[in-house]
Amino acid sequence: MNTLQVANGTLHYxxxxxxxxxxxxxxxxxxxxxxxxxxxxxxxxxxxxxxxxRGHGHSSTPFAPFRHxxxxxxxxRHLDAGPAILIGLSMGAGTALDTALEHPDLVRGVVVxxxxxxxxxxxxxxxxxxxxxxxRTAAAGDAEGxxxxxxxxxxxxxxxxxxxxxxxxxxxRQMVTRTVANHVRPDAAAPEAVPDSWSRLAEIQVxxxxxxxxxxxxxxxxxxxxxxDSVTDGRTALxxxxxxxxxLEQPAAFNAELQAFLGSIPLRPV
Numbered sequence: 001m002n003t004l005q006v007a008n009g010t011l012h013y014x015x016x017x018x019x020x021x022x023x024x025x026x027x028x029x030x031x032x033x034x035x036x037x038x039x040x041x042x043x044x045x046x047x048x049x050x051x052x053x054r055g056h057g058h059s060s061t062p063f064a065p066f067r068h069x070x071x072x073x074x075x076x077r078h079l080d081a082g083p084a085i086l087i088g089l090s091m092g093a094g095t096a097l098d099t100a101l102e103h104p105d106l107v108r109g110v111v112v113x114x115x116x117x118x119x120x121x122x123x124x125x126x127x128x129x130x131x132x133x134x135x136r137t138a139a140a141g142d143a144e145g146x147x148x149x150x151x152x153x154x155x156x157x158x159x160x161x162x163x164x165x166x167x168x169x170x171x172x173r174q175m176v177t178r179t180v181a182n183h184v185r186p187d188a189a190a191p192e193a194v195p196d197s198w199s200r201l202a203e204i205q206v207x208x209x210x211x212x213x214x215x216x217x218x219x220x221x222x223x224x225x226x227x228x229d230s231v232t233d234g235r236t237a238l239x240x241x242x243x244x245x246x247x248l249e250q251p252a253a254f255n256a257e258l259q260a261f262l263g264s265i266p267l268r269p270v
Contacts, residue, residue: 001014002015006074007066008063009061009064011052011074012057012059013052013075014032015047016042016043016048016050017047017048019045020045020047020262021049023049023076023084023085023096024038024088025068025088025096026056026057026088026091027091027244029176030056031052032050034175037248037255042255045262047081049079051071051075053091053092055183055191057178061182061183061185062189062191063187066191067192067194068091068094068098069098069103070103072086072103073103073106082106083105083106083206086107087113089113089115089245091115095118097112097227098118100206101194101201101204109206109208109265110209111210111258111261112210112211112227112228113211113212114211116226117197117223118193118194119194119195122219126157127157127217130149130152130153133145134146143181147180150176151172151173154168154169156215156217159215164249168248201231204232207264207265208231208233208235209228209261211224211239212239213239213244213250214239216244235261239253239257241253
């Protein structure tokens with residue numbers, strides 16, 4: 001792991017392979033290890049950069065206002081790796097779109113997975129009930145209850161965790177448990193979103209692919225599709241047999257969609 005100083009903190013990241021740069025931006029509560037099924041294949045043809053977002057993994061816990069997209073911009077400039085393709089899931093999807101809005105010179109393509117911008121628009125009763133459980137368990141300091149509610153997103157509204165592959169469930173639980181143990185503090189700062197992000201999406205001129213697991217919540221599928229529909233060059237695809245983490249549940253199908261998208265984007269001169 002490498003360490004980079006950012007404003008009021010540190011960002012840890014790993015680099016694999018050589019070639020056109022790709023950044024893999026993980027989901028909230030997790031860390032860069034969620035991309036383990038993608039790194040070996042992508043690194044055969046690309047320089048793959050995998051950061052741990054602040055408040056996750058080996059990166060520092062934030063105690064002052066910050067934006068994930070600004071950390072990504074600092075990292076890309078530090079590596080002289082722009083413009084790069086950003087691939088983000090959930091929280092990472094919002095970060096990818098925010099970066100394309102705020103630092104467009106650093107981005108030549110975006111993949112969002114199971115989410116839209118960093119200003120989510122939830123309306124499904126199943127999701128709203130789950131978010132309420134998160135708030136209640138967090139307020140009560142009930143770490144185990146919070147983790148169990150988090151894990152329900154992995155299965156989605158149509159399945160139970162028991163219906164998923166045990167190794168995937170174990171991998172997710174290990175990551176979120178470490179995040180809670182190492183970074184959840186009463187005085188920790190939450191990341192700031194880019195305001196008016198939905199209305200600004202038409203500013204994005206690079207290709208955007210929206211991938212969703214077919215078993216994910218209707219809200220997440222809807223927001224990903226809305227993101228693709230709001231840009232100049234957007235496209236969508238569904239991954240069957242997966243919910244919020246299709247890269248882990250169906251890595252072969254997910255990787256095939258990624259490779260097709262990456263192959264469709266011409267290189268730009270840096």
